[in-house]
Amino acid sequence: MTDAAHGQLLGRYATEGLRLAAVAAVYYGSGKLGLLQELVRGQVTPLWPPTGIALVALLLWGVRMWPGIALGAFLVNVTLGPSILPVLVITAGNTLAPVCACLLLRRVGFRPALDRLQDALALVFLGALGGMLISATVGVSVLVASGALTADDFWPTWSVWWTGDAMGVLVIAPCLLVLRFARWPRDVPALRWAEAVALLAGTAGVTAVATHSSVSLLFVVIPFIVWASLRFQLAGAAPCVLIASVIAITAGAEGAGPFDGHDLLAQMVILQTFNGTVSLTALLLSAIITERDRTFEEIEEVCERLTEALSRLEADVTLDEWPVPRPDGSEHRAGPGP
Known part of the structure; x- marks a missing residue:
């Protein structure tokens, strides 16, 4: 490998590493902001911004951004408990949900510019409502299985978790995509x-x-x-x-x-x-x-x-020279002469 190729490879790895670190940091910071409005057990909120951030990162930079999402999700949840094993499973659910949403959107030809009706519908039903079923179901199931929640709290908590993750996609993702594709007027x-x-x-x-x-x-x-x-x-x-x-x-x-x-x-x-x-x-x-x-x-x-x-038509071509249909179906050119 030449020095130039080696330098390009290192530069590519450095760029990817910075992107992963940025995704993890923004995920963590936005997660802490979202927890300010927690409603259940200090970790379930009606708006979870990290889902929108994670989905946009995957759409723009590729599915290879998943380690940054996983790291950010782990750092947010590790301080909330209930213990390390449930935290790891919740982290897996929080990572898998936007990854699946991204794959579904790519499957239907989603364009991040959101300039078509089909893109808006795909973001709503596949990116938000469909994809976020995974994180809500995994997260609440783990909390119930670990004893952090009772079985009676499953559906109220699940509703908050699912809608919070879905709203993170519907509210945050369009704003980020606008910033990415909009041009200053x-x-x-x-x-x-x-x-x-x-x-x-x-x-x-x-x-x-x-x-x-x-x-x-x-x-x-x-x-x-x-x-x-x-x-x-x-x-x-x-x-x-x-x-x-x-x-x-x-x-x-x-x-x-x-x-x-x-x-x-x-x-x-x-x-x-x-x-x-x-x-x-x-x-x-x-x-x-x-x-x-x-x-x-x-x-x-x-x-x-x-x-x-x-x-650009030739100057000698006039409307009188265009073929005119006869009653018998034949054509003749109108113009001077018999």
Whole structure:
């Protein structure tokens, strides 16, 4: 092996090692943030950001990122217990879930740009709802088997775990993918920036009021998500969903507003119905608008090419020289002469 090839190989290994370390560190840090809103046994939360981070890392850098995910998951769970063996099994479930979700998405031709309706649907049903069944089922089963939870707590805990992991994909992954594929806009009017700021502030304000009101007002957040999707597509809708979900989760953990007076399962139904609704609205509507705009651009391009092709016709070819069908089915060329 030449020195140049050896240097390239070392550089590739170094890059991969840095990526693995970065994935593990971000997984651990986001996991600690997610645990601030824990609802069950100090380790089950209604929003688990590491699942979205792990899935994006696998989609962008490949399945070989799984050791970084496993290391981050282990570091988060080892301090929570209940003992080393259950922690290892939980770590395996937390690693296997995003890996399977990534493989399922690749199987259906998922594009991380999320610019097609089929990509949005795949992320929802395969990446979030389907893939995260693994981590929730493995994790809660281990906690029950180890005696950390009773059998009666299985389904309430499972519902929190599954929806928390799924919301991590639906809320966090689109934001990260937007950061990866979005381009900073140029020559944007000041009014456009003002609209974006007003949209973010309005989403935060309305969500705060809706989640702390004794009257059920959660539905008033939906128009802001629709506004963001129509005007800014996923680049505007994803941050709005993140803001709304974080505020709603905080209110749910406090038992405020519409979450007051309900047991854990009922709180999760209310909270995750809201989170799922805003996430689905943002993802699907943004994808539809993006597809529509792309179709219009393609039509305009085809029209321009057609116009250019017609303009290149020979100057002596006129409309009078085009063949004209006769009543008997034959053709003749119109023009001067008999």
